[in-house]
Amino acid sequence: MSQLADKIAAAVRPARSLTFNAVENVSSISPADVTLLRHLLEAELAARKIRVVQDPLPETLGDIKISEGVEGPLMTVEIHRSDDVDSREGIAIVALQKRAVTSSAEGGVPLILQRRFIFAQAEPILDFVSPDAPDGAGTRLLVLERDRVDYLRLDQARWSVDHSSAVKSRFHAVRDPRGLIAKDKNDDEAIQIYLPQETCIGSGHGQTDLGCSPSVRAKPPAVLFMGHMWPLNPAEPRIFSAPYDPDRNYFEGLEANFGDSAVRLPAFYSGAAMSEGHRDSWILAELDGKARLYDGSPSATAPFSSWGDNLVGVSADCDPSWLVLVSGTGDWTVRDTLRIYRVAEHQAATVGQPLEFAGPVLALWPAEDGKSARVVSRNLQTGMYEGSIVSVSCSN
Amino acid sequence: MKVRLYLFLAAISVALAAAPAWTARRPRYGGTLRVEIGASVASLDPVVTASSPEETAALAQIGPLVFEHWGAVDAPIGAAGTGPFRVTSWDAGKWAELVANEEFREGRPFVDGIEIAMGRAAHERLVDLELSKTDLTDIPPQDARRAAERGVRVSASQPDELLALVFVGGNAGPNGAAATSARSAGKVTGQATGQKTGQANGPSRGGAVEQVMGQALSLAIDRVAIVNFILQKTGEPAGGLLPQWSSGTAFLFPAAAPGAADLEHAKELWKQIAASGPLVLGYDSADSLEQSVAERIVVNAKEAGVAVRAQAVPVAGAGAEKSRGAGLQAGHVGVQLVRWRMTSPLPGVALKDFLARIYAGPLAGVEAGAFPESASPEDIYGAQRAVLNTYRVVPLVWLPQVYGLSARLRDWKAPGPGENWPLADVWLDAETQTPTGVQ
Secondary structure, eight states, X not given: OXXXXXXXXXXXXXXXXXXXXXXXXXXXXXXXXXXXXXXXXXXXXXXXXXXXXXXXXXXXXXXXXXXXXXXXEEEEEXXXXXXXXXXXXXXXXXXXXXXXXXXXXOOOSSEEEEEEEEEEESSOOSEEEOSSOTTSOSSEEEEEOSSEEEEEEEETTEEEEEEEEEOOOSSOOOSSOOOEEEEOTTXXXXXXXXXXXXXXXXXXXXXXXXXXXXXXXXXXXXXXXXXXXXXXXXXXTTTSEEEBOTTSSSBOOXXXXXXXXXXXXXXXXXXXXXXXXXXXXXXXXXXXXXXXXXXXXXXXXXXXXXXXXXXXXXXETTEEEEEEEEEOSSOTTSOEEEEEEEEETTEEEEEEEEEEESSOEEEEEEOTTSSEEEEEEEOTTTOOEEEEEEEEEEOO | OOOOOOOHHHHHHHHTOXXXXXXXXXXXXXXXXXXXOSSOOOOOOTTSOOSSHXXXXXXXXXXXXXXXXXXXXXXXXXXXXXXXXXEEEEETTTEEEEEEOTTOTTOOOSSSEXXXXXXXXXXXXXXXXXXXXXXXXXXXXXXXXHHHHTTOEEEEOOOOEEEEEEESSSOOOSOTTHHHHHHHTOOOOBOSSOOOOSOTTSOOHHHHHHHHHHHHHHHHOOHHHIIIIISTTOSEEOSSSSOHHHHSOGGGSOOOOOOHHHHHHHHHHHHHHTBSSOEEEEEETTOHHHHHHHHHHHHHHHHTTOOEEEEEEOOOSTTHHHXXXXXXXXXXXXXEEEEEEOSOSSHHHHHHHHHHHHHHTTTTTSOOOOOOTTOOHHHHHHHHHHHHTTTSEEEEEEEOOEEEEOTTEESOOOOOTTOOOOTTTOEEOTTSOOOTTOO
């Protein structure tokens, strides 16, 4: 702003006063920030002995325009003589920094979806966890990317990378990689990282390098070894763990027991599980774009239409029902939503208002506490990947 | 003149794109993507030279599908088959079949393969889209609205191609303020046919004449009408060398429709130069958009008393650039229409490329100052202003790249400047219904 004021001061000399027309804002800068910018500019000009006045017959006029290019917002000031609006005494342009914006959910219904924005970065995110707090309120963060884990530390409201551990794969990449971070059940300090072709073990504090082993999967007619089972329900991995297809972007069918018979359920992108007594139930987002309920039978007992490919089970203190968070339909070029569904009697009913995202939800993983979910989304306006924690709470 | 912003592109993406019924979100594997293009690509062999600008442009899209690295000069680096696809069938200029490369470093593409039909005329491509016989094709921007009205799913990029008038030859002279001196000197005589009347690097009288011609033309041309009527609102009027979405400061170069005062000013300027004949405006004989725009300019110029004659210049065929140059000279073309695509969305990078063309062409002989890619917004504004003040380059409109998509094509993002068709990232939604009885 100081630079801009210098240029304006040079353009208006010898005038000691200047009148600004109304600021024209054609950028994503908020009106409040526009007002703030104008006040900052006026203060800088005052320091240069140039008064900004509201003169109906001014000698010198300034047009302020806040616009936006591909590299961000800009502030342009054109100085004119008031007797010739086509004159240009000077043009000053400065680039502006945009302030981070966080989203919040709407409420007013029995169950409310709340989003806590945790961080954003330009590199794709597969998963993230806060080792201190499942609700993301901690001061440390592990971020899983395609080929490394970053250990971030919160320092004066900004995340900075403490250090990184590389994941060196000897396999060719997959185009839609997915990854999951899980805490080691036997060691509070340890984490397990699940990637399409590797599983890694390391310290949650990043004090040691990651140790990775491949999820070998020889193709038929050789022996088929299905690789590591990804724990899709950290609270109860017994009922919901499944092998991941290392060459694709989905889970191969999970082994389900119905009475005395073990059955492999269809391949799926994501799912939610519920256990009541000795009866286990699953909802799977399958490859044909439909979600199906498997409840006491190897055949689907109910299909759910218009669900996206990302779903996860959550619980709420005030509601004992089976609650499922579900993303919307549409591809990765459009905005997305998360909705809560209450599942009972083989039917799913949406509850409350959807939570909107400025781009697709790319990953949706259950948090350790079972009450929230980690969401990775891409903001189509900024191009940034965003990590958030979404939880269900009661409106009262 | 009043400054205006034009947001036609936003309107296109909202109004024209017929959104399919979504059934899924995460990419699906499988299927064969069918692509139709207008150009005929003879070979992907780096030693074979493209015979037309269209073939060069098509090669720049197909090449990176097969070669992992496709150089900045549209030449492959590395071996064929290192890209996301491998060629399994090639019928030169007509048909190509590619299969997904399972070993591709960035991951196997989602589709199993691509079939590319080449040399398909624009109307054939549109009909095939309507009949669900193809999944992806390019659409001339002037046909975008009509295609959408016929139910075609249309995708448009940000406007990244500049249609401009440039003076032929290097008559500019080193003084960017020559137009001012021409006006103050009173009547200036000269040829309006582009015949060189001065040395490239000296104080050029011909350059000063052309500068006045350029200013008269710039004042007379109704860019808004070109966008509204010829382009059917698919594009933006251009006043500067960079679009608003990239630089953020295009509003500083007004491109509003000319008012009565502008036309009067143009008349005065034209009287000053006392041209001996009409200014000959060359356009690509194979480009129907250029022809329509050239004819419109002739009408606009006439309204301002400026004599302009449009003349087709053949550019297709072997040695296109050479033949175009010869055609321009033979026809005594003084000013020509050019289409320049941005090479990057970043304003500094894109402008640097444009400046290189300008100072090698219409401003040849003028010393270009150093221009870093990391130039500040003010430097970017200043460099544009310096070029535009010479009036040897007259921006007209910004054009987007427009594509027609089938209902089952997913995750298609119209490529921006410097980007290629994202065919390794798109996928086909098998659940999407296609019209019955038509295949």
